[in-house]
Each structure stands twice: as structure tokens, then as C-alpha cells.
Amino acid sequence: MAKNRLIKRYSASERINHWVVAACFILLAFSGLAFFYPSFFWFSQIFGTPQMARIVHPFVGVIMFVGFFVQFFRYVSRNFINKSxxxxxxxxxxxxxxxxxxxxxxxxxxxxxxxxxxxxxxxxxxxxxxxxxxxxxxxxxxxxxxxxxxxxxxxxxxxxxxxxxxxxxxxxxxxxxxxxxxxxxxxxxxxxxxxxxxxxxxxxxxxxxxxxxxxxxxxx
Ligand code: HEM
Structure with missing residues (x-):
């Protein structure tokens, strides 16, 4: 049997779910580092202004949390550690x-x-x-x-x-x-x-x- 076929690993909804979480992560990491350390303050521009970053950061955090937990329930059964x-x-x-x-x-x-x-x-x-x-x-x-x-x-x-x-x-x-x-x-x-x-x-x-x-x- 030839072995150059393609195997489906993730559905479209799984991929959208993953990339929404990843996009939230990038926004949160940059704005969070801006609040964390003065040298990174300019990262707050990711939301336009530092004030906007401060307002929006927690809301994006909630979106990432919800998105991640959809992923969690999708993959948890596959992520239990076993002997191998x-x-x-x-x-x-x-x-x-x-x-x-x-x-x-x-x-x-x-x-x-x-x-x-x-x-x-x-x-x-x-x-x-x-x-x-x-x-x-x-x-x-x-x-x-x-x-x-x-x-x-x-x-x-x-x-x-x-x-x-x-x-x-x-x-x-x-x-x-x-x-x-x-x-x-x-x-x-x-x-x-x-x-x-x-x-x-x-x-x-x-x-x-x-x-x-x-x-x-x-x-x-
Ligand atoms: C930002 C760039 C990111 C890239 C390029 C990336 C890439 C990938 C790729 C290629 C896979 C498939 C791996 C496989 O099937 O073997 C994957 C799976 C996964 N990713 Fe990401 N990812 C990113 C960010 C994130 C973030 C921010 C999160 C969550 C905080 C995340 C959570 C997951 C989860 C839960 C899986 C399912 C597989 C597992 O349970 O390990 N990813 N990612």
C-alpha cells in the first residue's frame, strides 16, 4: 500500500478554536509584558493605547480561557499520561x-x-x-x-x-x-x-x- 496519502488530524472547528486561542495569547502576552516591565511598555500599542490595553486585556483573557477550555474538553481524554x-x-x-x-x-x-x-x-x-x-x-x-x-x-x-x-x-x-x-x-x-x-x-x-x-x- 502506498504511504503518501493525507490523514485528517484536526477538523475546521478545532483549527478555528486553536487559532482564536493563539491570537488571544499573543495579544495577552504583549499587553501583559507591557504592564509587567517598563522596557516593554511600548508593547501596549498592540491595543492602540496603554489605556485601551488596560481595559481590553482582561476581556481577551476571558475569551482565551473559554476557548482553551473548549480545547481542554476536546483533548483531555488523549492527554492522560500512561506507561509508554x-x-x-x-x-x-x-x-x-x-x-x-x-x-x-x-x-x-x-x-x-x-x-x-x-x-x-x-x-x-x-x-x-x-x-x-x-x-x-x-x-x-x-x-x-x-x-x-x-x-x-x-x-x-x-x-x-x-x-x-x-x-x-x-x-x-x-x-x-x-x-x-x-x-x-x-x-x-x-x-x-x-x-x-x-x-x-x-x-x-x-x-x-x-x-x-x-x-x-x-x-x-
Ligand atoms: C502561537 C502559535 C502557535 C502555534 C504555531 C501552534 C501550533 C500547534 C500545532 C501545529 C499543533 C498540532 C500538534 C499535533 O497535532 O501534534 C497544536 C496543538 C495544540 N495547541 Fe497550539 N500553537 C500555538 C499556540 C497555542 C496556544 C497559545 C495554545 C494554548 C494556550 C495552544 C494549545 C494547543 C493545544 C491544546 C493543542 C492540542 C494538542 C495537545 O494537546 O498538545 N497552542 N498547536
């Missing part, structure tokens, strides 16, 4: 060199850990964000509590920014991955070499969610 993920983590050096690829399902251990870091960061960012949101909610919380909220908000924003840099780098590093989130498809070769267990499911027709082989490029 531990094996993957121990052989990660070989994986990077392309020498060895233990059995991997739809997501590898690195992607799963990233998923849980994103989830934790999102929850902490939205809770602490609401606690410091003037003029709506902040006055409901004591000053010491708001100080803790500000500290946690800054820390988890930095953790999320660092994690997303790794997420984007990994997507570019593994050739053929970006296409999954832009066109919704990957090559059969990509699936077989990076996510062999998922590939097997697709071939056997057991991934009912998105997986099917597209007719486009079908050379059988």
Missing part, C-alpha cells in the same frame, strides 16, 4: 536524534505534559486575573490576597509564555506538524513515524473523532 509515556520521557534524547521512537498515541509525553502545564496556567491566570480586575471584582478581595494574586498572575504568565515558545518550537522542529493545525492534515508517513499508535487506530478505523484518510493525494 514514561518510556518516551526516558528515551527523549534518542527521540530528538530520531534514533528511536517508542509507541506513541495521538500525543507524545512532551505534548501531554505541555497540555497539563497550559491547563494549570489557564486556571491560575483566570482566577488571579478576576481577583485583580478593577473596577469590577478587585474590591471584593483583601489587599494581601490581591498581592498574592498579582504575584501568581505574573509567574504563571511567564510559565505560559515559556511553554508556548516550546510548543511553537516543537511544532516547527517536527516537520509536517504545522500543517496539522493549518490544513488539518498530516502525511501518512508523519503519522506512522511520530504517532504510530494513533496511525494504527486511523488505519483500523477506530479513531472516530477526526481520523480518516483523505481522497486528496490518494494514489492507491
Amino acid at each position: 509515556d514514561i518510556k518516551w520521557a526516558f528515551s527523549v534524547k534518542k527521540v530528538i536524534k530520531g534514533e528511536h521512537m517508542p509507541n506513541v498515541g495521538k500525543y507524545n509525553a512532551g505534548q501531554k505534559v505541555m497540555f497539563w502545564v497550559m491547563t494549570l496556567s489557564m486556571i491560575i491566570l483566570v482566577v488571579t486575573g478576576v481577583m485583580m480586575w478593577q473596577p469590577y471584582f478587585a474590591n471584593e478581595f483583601s489587599i494581601p490576597l490581591r498581592r498574592v494574586a498579582i504575584l501568581l498572575h505574573a509567574w504563571f504568565a511567564l510559565i505560559l509564555i515559556a511553554s508556548i515558545i516550546v510548543h511553537v518550537y516543537a511544532a516547527i522542529w517536527v516537520k509536517g506538524t504545522i500543517r496539522a493545525m493549518t490544513e488539518g492534515v498530516v502525511t501518512e508517513k508523519w503519522a506512522e513515524s511520530h504517532h504510530p499508535l494513533w496511525y494504527q487506530e486511523v488505519i483500523e478505523g477506530s479513531d472516530k473523532t477526526v481520523a480518516n484518510i483523505t481522497k486528496k493525494n490518494n494514489v492507491e
